[in-house]
Structures are given as C-alpha cells and as structure tokens.
Amino acid sequence: MHLIVHHWDTDGVTSAALLVRALGLKEFTNMTAPIGxxxxxxxxxxxxxxxxxxxxxxxxxxxEVEKVKVPTLFIDHHTQPKIKNPLVEQVNPSLEGKYYPSCSLVVSEYFGIWNAWSALGVVGDIGEKAFELETVNELLRKANLSRTEALRLVELIDSNYIAMEREAVEEAVTVLLESEIKDLLEYEPWIKKAKAIRDAIENALSSVEEKNGFALVEFESPYNVISKVARKLVWEMNYRGAVVVNRNFHGKAQVYFRISPEEAERIDMGKVITRLRGLGTNAGGKREVLGCVCERDKIDDVLKIIEEYLR
Structure with a gap:
C-alpha cells in the first residue's frame, strides 16, 4: 500500500493530488492528522x-518521521532539521537556505508536474501575495482561472478543515483528482460549508471591542475561524493587533493573538508564549502570531497575561 500523510489545508491537499498524478498511483490511501x-x-x-x-x-x-520503519519520501517547505533516519528521503529547499512559499511548488519541481494545483497551494499558503509570482499567474492562465476564482477555490477546499471534518479533508484529494478544476467552483458540499464559515466570521466581526488600538473579539463557534478573524482585523481593518477568543470550540477554548509588524518590534511573542505554557496551556506561534488551546476555565488567566501587552 502507498500511504500519503498530508497537511489538512489547500497546500497539503493539492500536494497530495500532485504526487498521485505524478506517480500515476491507481491505488493509494491518503490521511491527514487530527486537525490542529x-x-x-x-x-x-x-x-x-x-x-x-x-x-x-x-x-x-x-x-515523527525519524521514527518510521518503512521507505519514506518526506517533502516539505517549512524550516526543519535534517532527518537522520536512513529510510527517509527528505526533499526540502529550506535545508539549503531556500524559501519556497508552498509545498505544492516543491512537489511540482521534484516531479516535473505543473498545473493549477501547483498554483492553488501557493494561494492557500500566502494569499494574494501569490499573485506577485509569475509562475502562479501563468499556471492560472493555462487553467483559465481568474485570481478571484483561485481565492474562492482555496476558500472551498479549506472549508473542510475549518469545519474540523478530517474525513472530508481526506476525500478532497479524490475530489480534486476526479474533477475538472473549474467544476469545483460549483461543488455543493464545499459551498455549503464555506457559507456557514463566512457567516461565523461575519458574526465574530460584528462584536469587536477596541482597547488602545487593539481589537478584542469573543464568540462561540464549532468552526476553526479564529486565525481568519484575526487576519481580517489586523491586515484589512488595520488594528495594531487582535485578541480573538472562541469560548467554546468543541468543549475547549481557543485564544489567538495577532499583531502588526510594527508591534512585533515592541512585543516579544516568544515571551508571551512561554508564560502561557506556564499556565499549562497548549500555546505556540511565531513573531507576529500566537495560538493557544486551553480548558475553558483558564481563559481569563490567559487573557490577563495577553492584556499586559496591550498597554
């Protein structure tokens, strides 16, 4: 059996479809991890x-890859150490100090297969910045897809993981392989999910409070939309930063803290993450973002720490 394990977002799904097409696999199993x-x-x-x-x-x-006991091809674009496991062939431009905006481009280059999926992986990972790359624009032109259609396709594919539907993420690879790319713009199961997710985002954005130029939003939703709400507040609505809280996400709480590049000069996100982990929460992130999942009774303790940085 050929087993493909991929990330749950558009880049992961398109990378898997590219690999299947490149290798001409008739039989395969594809899986994604528990979402998040x-x-x-x-x-x-x-x-x-x-x-x-x-x-x-x-x-x-x-x-995890270090522990596998079967021949493995590990293709990625994230920063990671060199794998020592002799059963693993690791293909990752970051090991040579090269930046690739998506895994789909690494897969395409490795196998010499280029199509709209290669471009959608980039749009999925870096949004509108993808259209600054001529390769992306050329692949979309060949597929007769507009930029708006490419962004919409990413929204539709991503709806599966945002709705926390692991099996639907896995099915998305087969849907891609068996469909004309344009037809997916009318694919009803994804359209319904995307609409419910849009409504959840709009609902969250309707209750914004402001504190010293920072946006504070609290809501309850089964959809994993906190990062999208925070991006809109900081990238589109130009807040200095955003603290977004989903008080009931499948029985847990989610807290997401995103800041503008200017604020990143002042706020040491690494220090905030360390303090939140000290509370026993599952917290992680990078220079401008922090995500945290915790028990619902710990929300106020988490927010107390974050609010120290909003002054």
Missing part, C-alpha cells in the same frame, strides 16, 4: 505499519 495537531495518531501509525511506502507532504513533523 502536529503528530501521527494511532490511526496513522496503524496505517504506516501496513504500508510498503510512505509519503509525508507539507506536514512539519520531523520527530
């Missing part, structure tokens, strides 16, 4: 035990 968790769960490890070959795409789990 960077690990192989029991379901994936069981499948790896039965696999004759493993492919890991756009999923930054070097510690």
């Amino acid at each position: 968790e960077f690990r192989f769960d029991g379901r994936i490890w069981d499948a790896i035990e039965r696999a004759e070959r493993l492919y890991v795409l756009d999923f930054n789990v070097p510690d």
